Amino acid sequence: xxxxxxxxxxxxxxxxxxxxxxxxxxxxxxxxxxxxxxxxxxxxxxxxxxxxxxxxxxxxxxxxxxxxxxxxxxxxxxxxxxxxxxxxxxxxxxxxxxxxxxxxxxxxxxxxxxxxxxxxxxxxxxxxxxxxxxxxxxxxxxxxxxxxxxxxxxxxxxxxxxxxxxxxxxxxxxxxxxxxxxxxxxxxxxxxxxxxxxxxxxxxxxxxxxxxxxxxxxxxxxxxxxxxxxxxxxxxxxxxxxxxxxxxxxxxxxxxxxxxxxxxxxxxxxxxxxxxxxxxxxxxxxxxxxxxxxxxxxxxxxxxxxxxxxxxxxxxxxxxxxxxxxxxxxxxxxxxxxxxxxxxxxxxxxxxxxxxxxxxxxxxxxxxxxxxxxxxxxxxxxxxxxxxxxxxxxxxxxxxxxxxxxxxxxxxxx
Numbered sequence: 001x002x003x004x005x006x007x008x009x010x011x012x013x014x015x016x017x018x019x020x021x022x023x024x025x026x027x028x029x030x031x032x033x034x035x036x037x038x039x040x041x042x043x044x045x046x047x048x049x050x051x052x053x054x055x056x057x058x059x060x061x062x063x064x065x066x067x068x069x070x071x072x073x074x075x076x077x078x079x080x081x082x083x084x085x086x087x088x089x090x091x092x093x094x095x096x097x098x099x100x101x102x103x104x105x106x107x108x109x110x111x112x113x114x115x116x117x118x119x120x121x122x123x124x125x126x127x128x129x130x131x132x133x134x135x136x137x138x139x140x141x142x143x144x145x146x147x148x149x150x151x152x153x154x155x156x157x158x159x160x161x162x163x164x165x166x167x168x169x170x171x172x173x174x175x176x177x178x179x180x181x182x183x184x185x186x187x188x189x190x191x192x193x194x195x196x197x198x199x200x201x202x203x204x205x206x207x208x209x210x211x212x213x214x215x216x217x218x219x220x221x222x223x224x225x226x227x228x229x230x231x232x233x234x235x236x237x238x239x240x241x242x243x244x245x246x247x248x249x250x251x252x253x254x255x256x257x258x259x260x261x262x263x264x265x266x267x268x269x270x271x272x273x274x275x276x277x278x279x280x281x282x283x284x285x286x287x288x289x290x291x292x293x294x295x296x297x298x299x300x301x302x303x304x305x306x307x308x309x310x311x312x313x314x315x316x317x318x319x320x321x322x323x324x325x326x327x328x329x330x331x332x333x334x335x336x337x338x339x340x341x342x343x344x345x346x347x348x349x350x351x352x353x354x355x356x357x358x359x360x361x362x363x364x365x366x367x368x369x370x371x372x373x374x375x376x377x378x379x380x381x382x383x384x385x386x387x388x389x390x391x392x393x394x395x396x397x398x399x400x401x402x403x404x405x406x407x408x409x410x411x412x413x414x
Contacts, residue, residue, distance in 0.1 A: 002027075005045040010037035018045065069134050071167045073104035075160055077111070078139070082156035091152075092118050110134060123147060137305035138162060141284055144301055149291040158287055162280070165367075169276070169374060176377030180385050191392050192227065199224045202400055213403055220399035257309040264310060268380050271373055277311050278337070279366035286363050290356035296322055311337065328355070 004027035008015045017034070021027040024042060031039060077098050084094035092115050099111035110131050117127035125144045132140050139159060146155030199220050213221070226234065248255045264270045281302050288298035299319040306312040314335040321331035329347040332338050338346075342362055349358025373380070 086153035
């Protein structure tokens with residue numbers, strides 16, 4: 001909807017009103033119904049402040065109301081749907097049956113709605129598209145694949161296998177970072193306790209001698225003052241900042257792109273995102289090509305499920321090059337995302353007419369690299385963990401003992 005400011009001449013007086021309408025003609029019609037009079041001028045304008053605030057409020061509320069479906073429930077339902085469609089049961093009946101048996105309330109509502117959409121004439125992919133956030137881009141892509149190939153059961157079985165693999169990788173990742181997170185949390189709590197309860201006792205001693213305090217001590221005293229005076233405000237502020245960043249990341253394409261690009265430069269995170277993304281992209285692309293889908297369409301569907309905006313932009317250029325007649329090998333090379341060995345493998349598959357088989361090997365390679373990172377997560381995180389712990393211990397030790405040594409020297413000097 002757009003906003004229009006209309007200047008009216010009403011009973012000899014000039015008056016301005018703002019109307020919300022689809023276009024200029026509708027705005028004129030609404031203004032005549034509301035006010036009458038003679039319309040002097042019409043121009044499009046920005047929404048009033050109240051409307052903008054209301055829009056932001058509605059977006060925030062809808063963001064909190066949105067719930068993703070639990071992975072276990074989604075995998076079980078997809079497998080059940082695959083079995084039932086393979087047995088020849090109509091999708092509408094299968095969806096109704098699965099919806100009644102699932103314990104996930106969000107998924108239950110979604111399946112009922114999809115069943116009603118199908119009953120009213122929509123295709124399964126058209127209906128599922130409305131629940132992309134809750135079900136994930138991969139689910140939408142694979143269901144489209146099932147409709148394009150005419151083999152929905154196979155597409156659903158493949159989807160269930162991929163979702164299971166993703167779930168296992170997430171569980172591996174959580175298990176790998178559990179120990180470092182517990183260690184860091186315990187260290188942070190201990191650090192805050194020392195700042196809040198131990199540092200104030202030394203503060204009173206330091207103030208008696210009126211000596212110039214070293215930098216580590218001044219940092220500790222500043223932290224103690226900040227935590228004791230503004231502790232709640234700092235905590236609330238951090239929570240608000242986190243929620244604002246998450247909200248902007250999901251609703252502002254420019255901010256999402258810049259964050260995604262930056263994450264690909266961060267130690268360890270860049271490798272996790274890179275290998276996870278390319279593993280899924282090559283897997284979906286392979287399944288589409290193997291099913292006989294044209295390369296350009298397969299690229300479209302595979303790229304659609306890529307979450308990282310920076311990588312997605314790079315992969316979108318592949319389709320552009322392919323449509324211009326450039327070979328798939330050269331198109332992938334232009335993205336600068338793939339190492340030389342992978343380009344050679346894709347080239348061999350393209351020239352021999354076995355692209356799907358070679359792409360499957362490429363997908364296996366990225367999956368292997370991703371699993372290797374997850375399996376060795378602890379060894380990657382150990383240097384960071386030790387550095388943080390050492391820095392905190394050093395700050396506490398120097399902050400407390402340096403002034404004590406200075407005071408001891410001063411006492412001996414007297």
